[in-house]
Amino acid sequence: MASALRARRAQVGLTYEELADKTGIPRISLARLFTEKRPIYITQLASIAEALQSTPGELTREAERESMRRHGNPWGFPQELADSAPGSPLDGIDPITYTEEALARARLAASQEEYGAAANRPQPDREREDGA
Secondary structure (H helix, E strand, O other): OHHHHHHHHHHHOOOHHHHHHHHOOOHHHHHHHHOOOOOOOHHHHHHHHHHOOOOHHHHHHHHHHHHHHHHOOOOOOOHHHHHHOOOOOOOOOOHHHHHHHHHHHHHHHHHHHHHHHHHOOOOOOOOOOOOO
């Protein structure tokens, strides 16, 4: 995340002092966040993103892209290996898009399971419309 924050700050052209003024986060805390010496909280990310004319989602996606450039793809092996495999199932797939789609499918499956569980719960006795 820190490299995405540093890149965006440089792109926008804000100093740490200006960013501190805009976010209300002390400059020393920003320096620790931007060097990964301290974890970033979602509230801090939201404030920083707004000051950098971005969104938490955009910054997170950029951090994921950077991580994959450095550490490989979401399947856990080096990207060069994935790219060199003949007929690789990864050909033409943007890993970020794939990850977002996989998360959306997982959320949908979870909501369907929750719906199914709720639909199968015993319902309190109610008078049926047909009088039975």
